[in-house]
Amino acid sequence: MSASNPASNLTPADVAAPVVAAPRAIALVAAIELAGALFLRQFLLAEDWRVVVAMLALFGAALVAMQRRPALEARIEAAFADQARLAALLGLAIVLAFPFVLEKSTYALHLLVLAQLYAVLALALNFQLGSANIPNFATGASYGIGAYASALLAVNWDVSFWLALPAAAVVATVFGFLLGVPSMRTRDSYLALVTIAFGVVIHQLLNNLEFTGGPNGLVGIPAPELFGHSFASPLVILGYDLPAQANFYYLSALLVGIAILFARRVHDSRVGLAWNALRADELAARCQGINATWYKVLAFAVDAFLAGFAGTIYAFYVGFISPDNFTFLVSVTIMTMVIAGGMDNTLGVIVGAFLLTLLPEKLRAFSDYRILFFGVTVIAFLMIRPQGLFPQRLRRYGA
């Protein structure tokens, strides 16, 4: 598809760093962020399937434009790099204001909470799959361990959400280490098999153990409270009533923010470089002084840590969890988000997570053909952008 047009033969180096004047860069950044927010709002509120399909076509067209005109993409990228602070502040403002423009739709807010939790999970897996090319099919299991650990603490010992959150992350991290250590004896497909087995074992344990409630799961997980405000009650901001889901919207948005910060700092560090080296050539990486075993286990631990956080928020959000929330299929979905969004690209992974969470919901109009249409859409986007929606970028240092 891309081979047929000469423009796409340009390498990034040929079109690198075009100079964009400051006012134009500001306008470009603001326009893109606002357009993105508007697009997301319309997509969330769209009820007519024709609108959904038209919006998907629009998104596809934008991808085609970016793929065909690398100069355009480079200009947008340069504008964002130039106005990084503005982009971050405006992005923050949009995230904060977003629930107010959703016409109090609880469904739209619910989808956003799920999409944000999946974004955290996808960012977690990206440390492994994207940065270090470790095919871990157990992120869903780590998610479940985090959810169960915090739910058990809350239900059995009345531990508050705010204490259960870090505790569950630590438990998930310990399990991440437990999975990471035996995994080091294998690689590639065999490693994938080990992680699949781990996920299945965790699922079976949750299903069969007495204290996890078996297939019935755990019920009655209390809603978190903050300064006397229960997360189960509507959120009133400046006299404006937001549905109760908005509490969790802001909470999960905060977690996404932390995960982004986390991901960027690690990516732009010696650790991120070491993971990238392992991804490219493990033997050569070891011969540059990289302790391959340690860095791989570390990737497992980081993945589990973030997934544990997401699991806790999920458990307290829905108030009821069962083993079927954390199946192998969840892990595969997270993996698809990373691959379709763009390996080792923070923005790409988040967009992938939103797309893959919202798409099946929005395609309910197709009832029986929903999954088919879903698959076709993802494949079509990947044909337009084979490296994922937003591919990995080369690092730059200093000035």
Add this chain to the structure above:
Amino acid sequence: MSAPTILEGQGLTMRFGGLMAMAEVDFTLRKGEILGIIGPNGAGKSTLLNIVTGLYKPSSGAVRLAGERIDGLPAHRIVAMGIARTFQSSRLFGDLSVLDNVVIGRHALMKSGLLDAILRRGRAQAELNDAAERAAALLKAVSRDLYAQRHRPAAELPQADRRRLEIARALASEPRVLLLDEPSSGMDDADTDALMADIRAICAARPDLALMIIEHDMRLVAALPHRVLVLDYGQKLADGPYEEVRKIPRVQEAYLGRKAAQHARA
């Protein structure tokens, strides 16, 4: 040459199941010396390099770096102790920039870990920026051409530049011993000449650096190494200056076959 010994191997033996890949090989390498390693295919040259760099653990024998035993240590620790290598078929980090490849070469010289990256970002960033600056300076010194291309993905480089980049990456760890595995393979004569000039310049700038070069190109073997070690069937055939080694009948036989060697002498 009377400089102190930096690297030595004693009685190195390597068995893979029933196959004896290396038997009782001894070698020494002095500071500032260039040692050539030659021998027919399968003679054990790469096995020797893999033992020294910690990819293989010898079945018996010892490797000492400045008197310290290093055999059996994992590869990444040996790099940190000062032995760097390149590979016969270039093994660059293709999807990373040329500069990043060299920065990764400095991995063992940097310290910041995961928690530093997250909690003490300033310090981690300063360390990495410093590494990037040093890497850029090293690239510039090795090849201006490579320096100009430092923001390109390494996979896009032409063959000769890839070999140069691999040498730069290895030098980035500031090694005491540099091992080059067939640096001229796949190069034409002009490229090989440029490579030889590069290696000479690198050695001139680092008088203490010791080099071990596995090589097939006899032009390079005749010109660069101070001493040549000849391996055949995992055993040491000879060890000495190229001009002497090439006259030894067993060396000629190993390279040319018995009949041809007799013919050449006749």
